[in-house]
Amino acid sequence: MPPKGAQVAPASHACRLRKISFQQSYIRNRTYTLAKLARLSDQDTDNRLIGQQLYINVQETNRCYVMKRVIEIVVDEVLLSVPRNRYPHIHEVAQFLAALSTELSGCKFSGHREHVEKNLEEMKDKMKQLGVSGKNKAIGELDLLFDYMENACTEVPKRIVTSKKASSGKNSCRKGMISKVTENLYVKATTFKASIPKDLIKNRRLLKKTTKKLFMKNCSVRDQLLSFYVKNVFGGLGIGSDKVYIVSAFQTLQENLSSCLPCAPTTRVTTAVKKIKKMFDKLGEKGIYKAIGELDILLPWIQTYIETIK
Known part of the structure; x- marks a missing residue:
């Protein structure tokens, strides 16, 4: 039994997501509705892509890593390849899942990965064998994916014991994760x-x-x-895996930077950002290319700021 007042800590802090990420009714409803709609045209009741078979011979402490890999497959090979007008909200769900994957960018597998790779390959092979129906089935199981992800990455693992003081709070500053996300953004x-x-x-x-x-x-x-880049810059471009990753990474940075140094909410646009938007709008489509070209300027700013966080 753990000592009184003790709490279990994750085997790897990088393999943890905050529970609040899954408690937003808006995105939960979007995900479940999308899955329900896809299941209406799924006549295959013999096969399942998301299930306990993904965990065969995989330790419990590695399950979050497995689900991170599953999300990457579903986003890249399914959600981004389906026409947006076929399913409502598919782009929003793809961005949400990509954001979870981004937040878990530092989550690594512990031990031998043969069983994980085998289980993932079997899932991908089954999806390919089913063809178009396979992609539809993957979308129809997004609610399962949502639940499996929540269970694997937010539940407290059953190993290392630490004091309550050391446990990660909802608003804890995750400097290491922010730095890793920025490196991947480069x-x-x-x-x-x-x-x-x-x-x-x-x-x-x-x-x-x-x-x-x-x-x-x-x-x-x-x-x-950061909001300007997400909404005005990337919002003006078509969907693609790189774009979804970058948008989700920016959203992750925005959320976690505010955890490191809470910012009082304001509806007033700062003068500096107002000037940027004015020039951006004046340049039209070329403004998008200029803003993206200047990621070489913005990303070092972010990295420099991260280094100032205590």
Whole structure:
């Protein structure tokens, strides 16, 4: 028995998600509704993609890693390949799941991975064998995926005992995870930039040196600038795996940076961000390419700010 007042800690903090991520009724309802709609056309009752078979010969402490891999497969090979007009809210659900995967970017497997890879390959093979029906089945099991993810990544594991003081609170600052997400963004941003037209406007900049100073010390500027990229910049582009990852990464950064240094909510747009939006709108479609081109400026700002977090 654990000592009185003790609490179980995760085998790896990187393999933990906050319960609140799954308690948002809006996205839960969207996910369940999408799954229910897809099941209406699923006549196959003999096969299941999401189930306990994914955990065969896998230790309980590695289950979150398994579900992270499943999410990556479902998002990349299913949700992003289905026409958006076929299912309502599929883009929102894809972004939510991608955000969970991003938050678990530091979650690693402990031990030998042969059984995990075998189980995942069997799931992928079964989905491919079913063809279009396989993708439809995967969408029809999104509610199962949601529940399995919640159970595997938010439940308290049954191993290491630590004091309550050491347990992670809902608003804890996860500096290591934020830094890891930013590092991954550098790689994804490079690939993403290569897939869109280059920024040919060299005599103007959206992100200026004066904005950097404000970004470092003003939480409203940080929050609004990240929101600007998610809504105005990436929102103007078509769906794709790199875009979904980057959007979810920005949302994860925004949420977790505010946990490190809570920011008082405000409806007023800061002057700095207002100027950026004004130039962005004036440039039209070219403004999108310029903003993405300037990820080379923004990402180092984020990394520099992370290093100042105590």
